[in-house]
Amino acid sequence: MTSNTISARSSASDLATNMAGDKPVLTVEDLQLHFSQGGGVFQRRRAKLRAVDGVSFNLYQGETLGLVGESGCGKSSLAKALLNLHKPTAGSVIYADTDIAGLSDREMRQYRRALQMIFQDPFESLNSRHTVEVILEEPLVIHKIGNRESRRQRVADLLAMVGLPPSAASKYPHEFSGGQRQRIGIARAIALEPEILICDEAVSALDVSVQAQILNLLLAIQQKLKLSIIFISHDLAVVRHMSDRIAVMYLGQIVEIADAESIYSSPRHPYTQGLLASIPRLGEASPIDAQISGDLPSPIAPPPGCRFHTRCPHRQERCEREAPVLQASDAGQHLTACHFWPEIIAKQSA
């Protein structure tokens, strides 16, 4: 088995330590995930889709890192690259002093226990021909945990933990509502007591009242199991509710990362500002000045320079030439990838 122990760290991830100075459970460095597009018989050149293009961040013990951005920005691709569900093109994902990026499926198996994921549509991710008991027992069988009897007991405990009745064990996924299925998805994900849970749009398909139940469940389970969570959603209100820190993605890159409060109360990147201004708020008109026009450009041919410059209300000539680096301007942990954010903020507060 190959395992690369990491000695050096990039400056971006060093800067991104949290207040308490905890050790990260996951360190992602310059991660890239490119897909080849087209390239049929009649096409000479294959276009490259840069779904994730140089992403670095740390995930700390017990925290929730929210990941937001428009559809097509690469949030789900990033999640899959972290777990090797899509093999990253370049970069590293360091878990337990080992770079797990690009490990083979067999090598990855021992880490799957610690890194689990729940998806948007639990119906598609649950085998419809197995009972809930078989679905929940399967990870235990694969990892050779316990005997049949202790596994059955564990399944019963898991069902209780996610708030399903014991009778659920003998039923099939189609017999449950969307919210209950998501509970099953959560039970399966925590069956092996993971350290890290990635939630990819886990509540996006649910109604408000059911969504609240699942969010409450996730918060309770996180406390109980001391989970570190990467919480991906396009719903910015949900992300704010769940997250300690938030990373904003645009066209495969993180444009801003900071603690949740700073992101929402004093967003610096014009994209973050526009995204927040677009959220409808109960009984409040949305601010007109920070609104974003146009569509997300294609990730096959991202704009040169700053990728956001085509939609940015504050763009200048430099933005079209030079790509900004994700960095902090002060000693803080608020990182922004924008050449002009201090000027923009100064102008806005004037």
Add this chain to the structure above:
Amino acid sequence: MSLLSVEQLRVAIRGDDGVQRELVSAISFAIASGQTMGLVGESGCGKSLTAMAILDLLPKPQALRSGGKILFKGDDLAQLSPKALRQIRGHKIAVIFQDPMSALNPVQQIGRQIIEVLKLHFPQQSRAVQRARALELLTEVGIPAPAERLNAYPHQLSGGMRQRVMIAMALACEPELLIADEPTTALDVTIQAQIVRLLKKLQEKNGMAMLFITHDLALVSQLSDHIAVMYAGKIVEYGPAATLFSTPRHPYTQSLLAALPGAGHPPKSPLLSLEGQVPSIENMPAGCRFANRCRFAENICKRSDPVAEVSDDQLESSEQASVACHLWRSISS
């Protein structure tokens, strides 16, 4: 006079066993010219069926309008002949849906699809006039390079652009009422904000009325003049957008707001979770349909179905607020 007035509308579905079950039960509301009414509720509450019933677009023969009146400028749409209804549908009342891809013809250029609408309703216009009008419509809804887009196929456009094309088609005949059923649900927030701004701008310009159907409470509060909250086929609360969510009367409206992250909840705090399920249509309770999930429920709630009462008589008669709950007075105080 109201532009559209829906009175005691009922929609039923006939099951395989031949029994009719009511999905929309005696709902009433009215929309005045130039006003927006928001219809909000969770999936399955009957909000989309209401929209389809207004335009007689229900999937027949399984679903049917089983009672009530739909008065559009005084005419009952339910009594009109199919031919007369076609003259109104698309011309005076237009509709846009959530998924523009399934509403657009995938093998026809969008310019031709817009012109087809114009041909149907203005057969006397020349082809050149119609093409110019199609171009004008695409420009109006903010599609960049509209002249080139006339020849584009739907799959060549992004989701936001497709929804703009749908809006352009809906506006082609300058309707007096636009029914928008979850028009932005499939779109990103930035694009949603663009579409909402566009709808508001067009409404100001044309003075059309809008029935806006969504599950998004915050969105509906921004767009609407009046809001009706639906639960299990009934309107449980109705009132002006400005006050409905700031002083919710019905326990269901209250719990929806309490379950919504962001709205005054500290991060990571538990949200109110509404336990239980919406009653199934096979066994709708005789009493209040929300009673089994309501924390205030008493005996009377299980026995008798509450009727909508005026909940705020301080308002002008056109602004009236109502609530269908036996106990709203004691809950509010």
